[in-house]
Amino acid sequence: MSSVNQIPEDQKWQALLARSTPTFAGNTTLPFGFLTQTLARIKTENREREIFERIGLRSLFVAISVLIAVVGVSISVQLQSRSDFDPAVKSLLQADDVPIS
Amino acid sequence: MDSPIDVADCLRRWKDGDESAAEELIGHLHPVISRIVRTHLPRRDHEDDIIQEILMKTFSRLHQYKGDAPISHWVSRLALTTCLDRLRAQKIRPEVRWTDLTPEESTAFDAAWLGSTSPDATDAIHARDLVDKLLSTLPPDDRSLILLVDLEGRSLEEISQSTGWGISKIKMRLFRIRAQLRKMIQNLEQRK
Numbered sequence: 105m106s107s108v109n110q111i112p113e114d115q116k117w118q119a120l121l122a123r124s125t126p127t128f129a130g131n132t133t134l135p136f137g138f139l140t141q142t143l144a145r146i147k148t149e150n151r152e153r154e155i156f157e158r159i160g161l162r163s164l165f166v167a168i169s170v171l172i173a174v175v176g177v178s179i180s181v182q183l184q185s186r187s188d189f190d191p192a193v194k195s196l197l198q199a200d201d202v203p204i205s
Numbered sequence: 206m207d208s209p210i211d212v213a214d215c216l217r218r219w220k221d222g223d224e225s226a227a228e229e230l231i232g233h234l235h236p237v238i239s240r241i242v243r244t245h246l247p248r249r250d251h252e253d254d255i256i257q258e259i260l261m262k263t264f265s266r267l268h269q270y271k272g273d274a275p276i277s278h279w280v281s282r283l284a285l286t287t288c289l290d291r292l293r294a295q296k297i298r299p300e301v302r303w304t305d306l307t308p309e310e311s312t313a314f315d316a317a318w319l320g321s322t323s324p325d326a327t328d329a330i331h332a333r334d335l336v337d338k339l340l341s342t343l344p345p346d347d348r349s350l351i352l353l354v355d356l357e358g359r360s361l362e363e364i365s366q367s368t369g370w371g372i373s374k375i376k377m378r379l380f381r382i383r384a385q386l387r388k389m390i391q392n393l394e395q396r397k
Contacts, residue, residue, distance in 0.1 A: 113387035117339075119317035121355055123324045124333035127248060128356060130240030134232060135253060142231055142257050143224065146264045153265070 212276045216267065230276075231260060237277045238284045244356060245288040245349050247337040248330070255291065259284045282367060285349065292345035301338050301389055303396040310335040314393060339389055347382045354379060 210233050218226035238259050242252055263280055270279050306314065309331040316328065324332065340348045350368075353359045361372050368375075 111387065113390040114383065116317055116390050117386050118355065120313070120332050120336055120339075123313065123317060124329050124336050125356070126326065126329045127333040128240070128244050130236045130238075130243055132236050134235055138235075138253060138257075139228060139231055142260055143227055145257065145261060146227060147224075149261060149265065 213272060216270070216272075219267070227264070234260065234263065234277065234280050237280060241281060241284040242288060244352055245285065246291060247341065248333050249337075250291070255287065259287050262287065285367070289345050289349060292348060295341075295345075297344060298338070298341045300342055301393065303393055305338065306335065306393075307331075310338070339386060342389060343382060343385065347378060347385075350375065350378055351382045351386070 210229050212230075212233070215226040215230050215233075219230065235256065238256050239252070242250075242255050242259070246252070246255065259280070262283055266283070270276060303311070309327075313328060313331040313335050316324070317332065340351070343351070350364065353364055354361075361375050364370070364375055365372050370378075
C-alpha cells in the first residue's frame with residue numbers, strides 16, 4: 105500500500121475516502137418504526153408462504169387423484185369394450201369358435 | 206459480534222414461533238447490514254428499504270443457516286450479494302467531469318488535496334457524494350472490491366474467501382481499478 109500512496113492521485117483518493125469515512129458507518133440503533141414494520145412484513149410473508157405451500161400440496165393431491173381416476177376409468181372402459189364387438193365380427197368369431205373373454 | 210445474544214437460542218425460539226426472538230435477531234443484525242449497505246451502495250439509495258429486503262431474505266432462508274460460522278458472516282454475504290444485484294441494475298457512468306460536480310463536491314475535491322483531517326459532517330457528506338460519483342464509473346464488483354480493500358481494510362485472502370476469486374485475479378482487478386481512479390482524478394484536475 106505504501107508504494108501506492110506515493111502517487112498523488114492515490115493520495116487524493118485515500119484523502120477523499122478518509123474525509124467521507126463517517127458517512128460509511130452503520131446505524132447502531134434501529135430507526136423508529138423499523139422493527140414493527142419489518143416484523144409485520146416477515147409475518148405476512150411467512151403466512152403467504154404457508155398458504156401457497158398448502159395450496160400447492162392440495163393442488164398436487166387433487167391432480168394425482170384426478171389422474172388416478174382418469175386412468176381407472178380408461179382401463180375399465182377398455183376392458184369393457186373388448187367384449188363389445190361389432191355383431192358381424194362377433195358372429196365371425198363365433199363361427200371360428202374363438203373364445204371371447 | 207454474536208456475543209450479545211445467543212443466536213442458536215434465538216433461532217430455536219423463532220422456529221417455535223417466539224416473536225421476541227425475531228426482534229432480538231433484527232436488533233443484532235441491523236448494524237451489520239446497515240454498515241454493508243452504507244458502504245456498498247450510493248448514499249442516496251433507499252437504505253431502510255434495502256436493509257428490510259435483506260432481513261426478509263435472511264428470515265426466509267434461515268433454515269439454510271448451518272451454524273458453522275457466526276450468523277453475522279452469513280448475513281454479510283447475503284447483504285453484499287443484494288447490494289451487488291442492486292448496483293448491477295444501475296447504469297454505469299462513462300466518466301466524471303468537473304462540470305458534473307456540485308460546488309460543494311468541487312470544494313471537497315480541493316480540500317482533499319489540503320489533507321484536512323477533521324471535516325465536519327457536511328464536508329463528509331460532500332466528500333462521500335464525490336466518492337459515489339467516482340465509484341459510479343466502475344463496474345459493481347470493482348466498486349465493492351476497492352471499498353473492501355481501501356475502506357474496510359480487508360486482506361486479499363479474506364476477499365478471496367468471501368468472493369471465491371483467486372488472489373491473482375483480485376490483484377489484477379485492483380491494479381486496473383486504481384489505474385482508472387487515477388485517470389479520473391487526473392482528468393478532474395486538468396479540467397478545473
